[in-house]
Amino acid sequence: MKRPRIRGTVGGALLAALAAIVAVLVAPAGAQETTTEDGGKAVLKIGWGQDPQTLNPFVGLDEENYTVWALNWDLLVNFDPEDLQPAPGIAESWEVSDDQQTVTFTLADRKWSDGTPITSRDVKYSLDVLGGEGTLFAGYTSNVESVTTPDDKTVVVKTKQPEARIVGGLFIYILPEHIWGKVPVSELTSSYQPEIPMVGSGPFIVTEFERNRILRMERNPEWSGEEPNFDEVQFIKYGNEDATERALQLGEVDIVAEVQPSTFERLGNEENIETVRGASPSYTELAFNLCSAEDCPDAEFNPAVQDKTVRQAIANVIARERINEISALGTSFVANGILPSFYKTFYETPELDYNPTDVEEAKRLLDEAGWQDNGDQPRTKGDQTLSFELQVRSESQSDIQASRLIAEMVKEIGVEFKVQVVSVDALTEATVRFVDGKPAPDFDTFVWGWGGDPYDPSFLLSLFTTEEIGNSSDSFYSNPEYDRLFREQAAAFDDEERKQIIGQMVDLTQEDLPYVVLTEDPNLQAYRTDRLSNVEQQCPADEGGDIFCEQISYEPMLTLALADGSSSDDDGGGGSGVLIAIGVLVVGAIVYFVIRSRRRGGGGPIELEE
């Protein structure tokens, strides 16, 4: 009886493995030739951690989506990258009626990337359907009464109330009706995936989207605006921020759109890399539960949180500068009130700013209000104690740090904050809880953040209106005076006038303190100086937004250019059937070895002693 020659097979397998290892060790040399340089195409490469999950604007929620859409589709009215004021987009001009409730847009003579003319039908379709009720963009059309199209080049939008920002505020991508209009809305809002190339009106259109790898945008042949300096923009997925930043160091990409605070400084010290830090319209705040008994009969919280003096005392000891320095490693900006300084047109540092901190004043306020000093223990008044839960979501290390710092700071004045790190779901549940159809928030305080629309502060201001209780309001602040001012500013067509009103709103909230806004979040970006020139911070300009107006306007992308002497490269197409080949090889090898060992055995049983 012949024995299975296992040694031969094991040896063979090891040899095969060895061969594979050798093949792989010589691989780096092989991999390098794969990038072919021909200098023909100017390619801008942008690295990102994750790629967008879908390119369908009816359902896409990722930041990455907006970056792509902003290049692919023009808006009805675009934004001036200098100051974010309305600028011609698909509409070349517009006129506001005397009663300030009707805007007539005149469209430019332009074509979609497939050669079809862009008409008022496309605009109406987009405003009505993409901006329809219940969609992600519905907020932008809530004040729109009707959209009519007297002719191919005219769109008339009627509003319910006069609204200053109706012209620039219709932040809805104009989609080609001749393509999207054929798809039923129920499909658009569920599983529809746009066809590629994605017919567009912007300077670049998506021509390839290989998930988990690359999203390629090429010039729109019908683009009639200023010629971009690049033929192609590539968004390359690296899986996480760390890998993306490393790719920048290696020169694999030209721009990293989102740098982590923890590596920002380190990256800036690298050769040929320049970091950019700009303001953004988002902030991190400490929020208080101010829901009244009638609005929220079943809310659960320590009632002491609704004592205005207590909040003012707390605001007086929170050193925002220190929080920025430690929790955000100095990359954020200190905030002063509910309006981020990003909104230059309307921003003014509020008079009551709780800066610098004033421990004595805080103690005096609490003493005067009858909160008894108990030394190391929290202050008390009657059966109330100044001991609050401070909830913070586990996702954000910097928010957690900020919370712990706050707890440390308020201890000095006899206020206790018990920091509770919770999941984002738990925090959401605590703030949006409903009981018997009425809001029933279950928290004392929390640290979280908001992001506003870059071109208009209305959304951020709306968070404190009574109307938003049960919707977006998470401080449950209600003040008729604030509500009145909010309506007034919305209808103020004159910027100076609007600034005055917003100033009053900020003053109100600085006094009442539904939030202590801690820091304004930055845009942290980095690019290679040896690859790019004409890099400017825009949207808005000077210490403003970012280097390519991500998510807002394509304009800066038109001015960005290759630096002198930097090479450009060209890429072709590739397949992924290779994977299957490897898989087949591996499986084949296993099967082969098993069969072979079996066959060598001559089919006879293995000699086994019992």
Place this chain on the structure above:
Amino acid sequence: MSGRWLAGKAAAAVVTLVFVIVFNFFLFRVMGDPTTQFTRIPNITPTELADLRSDYGLDKPLLTGQFVDYIGDTASFDLGTSQRSRRAVWTEIKDALPWTLLLVGVGTLLATLIGSWLGVIAATRRGRNSDNGLLGFSLFTYAAPEYWIGIILILVFAFWIPILPAGLQMTPGVEFSSWVSEVTDVAEHLILPATAMTLMLLGQYFLIMRSSMVDVLTEDFITVKRATGLPWDRVVSRHAVPNALLPLVTLSAIQFGAVVGGAITIETIFSWPGLGELTFQAINDKDFPVLQGVFLVFSAGVIFANLLADCLYFYLDPRVKAD
């Protein structure tokens, strides 16, 4: 006899799979309220919520409506739509599966070969320093979390001595001139994750092969063979090893559960675009349809692999046939 044994195994596998499918339904419908998925949509009104519920068939009775639909859909590979990408869950899984098979296949193959090879070495050098060293090493890799090993591999081979890529399945943004360069590029990216997978599985294969060999080497027939004057290494390779291999097959079946666990964590740290990373994304996004689908596929995979191991065992072990 033999046929019935295999048929019984196959039937058991099918029953297990059916139970997974049923369990999957109740787990997600009863424990998790599917409407929480819709709260992602800001400012959703009760009417819209009701519409969505009817779109997803959630207004139907649980057993006679939803459950029947679910079974029908699952049978036709309709695993629902991802909440995040809005693509069919089955498409997502189909895209990711080859990558996982590649990683798991290479990892398992290497672990089996190296683990059993080292096991043989250790068993024949029992009690010596090399045996003790190998034993300590395999115990260590058995106890060490595989993602920790992976992170250390990244730290050492991607950053400290930067010779290998830190993640992904191929160099991003590069188009390949030929399929050969593409394969080499993938192979290069595979080294670290496959090493982590191999190290994770190695210990168990080593331990089993070693103890199996130790048992076989003390059997009488080995002593008899030695007495016939056959060289020792021939006795080991031709007589001892084949007989020690069987427990390995059983072990590989038990290992599949661990392999799946390892795929999730290892793919996560290497951004390897397989089912594991898909799972991780779904955890983060609370994408329950994807989570449900991936769980189903993982379970089916393990059940199938177990059945395969049974077949292999049946094929290799004459005793089973004789039973």
Place this chain on the structure above:
Amino acid sequence: MSGTATPAGLDARAAAGAPVELADERLRDVLLGTWRGRISVGLLGFFIFIAIFGSLLAPDDPYASSLDVLAPPSWAHPLGTTEQGSDVLSQLLVGARVSIVVGFAAAAISALLGSIVGLTGGYLGGWPDRILDALENWFLVIPALPLMIVLARLLDPSLGVLILVIGLTSWAGTGRIVRAQVLTLRERAFVERAKALGAGDTYVIRTHILPNTLPLIFANTVLIVAVAILSEAALSFLGLGDPSRISWGTMLENAFDSGAPSAEAWWYVIPPGLCITLLVLSVSVIGFLFEEHINPRLRDDR
């Protein structure tokens, strides 16, 4: 390893059905008889000590942040600092508690569940046994980590949820071993005799079945502790841990997410993983020793 592998030796032993006892040899000899045993017991004792007193021993507030970000080891921070400038050593000391508590509590739940199911099925026989056996087999086949992930994601993460989820998914191995043991014990002469003499079920279980099964359950449970510790670490690493507590798994998660590998911050990456490994190693070796003791055939005189 994140799977719930059944220790092969125990399984074989249970199938052989011999009564097992721990009583004839003293526990101390089993554990401290070999150098491996002494080291493992010492390590486990050390980690339990840290789990109890870790927060008192921590030189620093583990949460306190500073501007000293990802700093290498120094006198002030013997194991360097995290991406938030916290002291790694302090986090490590505080993190021991979660591993130990989850490991032991989950294993206890698993042992209890497994014993109840195994005893009931094995003793009653018939259709309850068949159903329970099918359930066991099912849980043995289903990949453990995905099941844990799904359960943990459906519930809101907390220490209790972790314990419950791990306990609920890892009992099947114990169940099967106990069942096999009970099945054989049931047929043995001394049990038959007791029954013939009119002993009640509870009496038989208490005096004959349980004493002969407990050592098996015990040895198996020790091995499940190791699996539970690894599971907790894996779930925490994937972001499904208790967000309000530091554990070694969350430390690894934070280290990886904050780019510690690219910063070559080995002092942040190596310690938490090493602690998990050593803890799992010590528990496993203790488990193997029990296993070898119960089943001397596995003993391997080195």
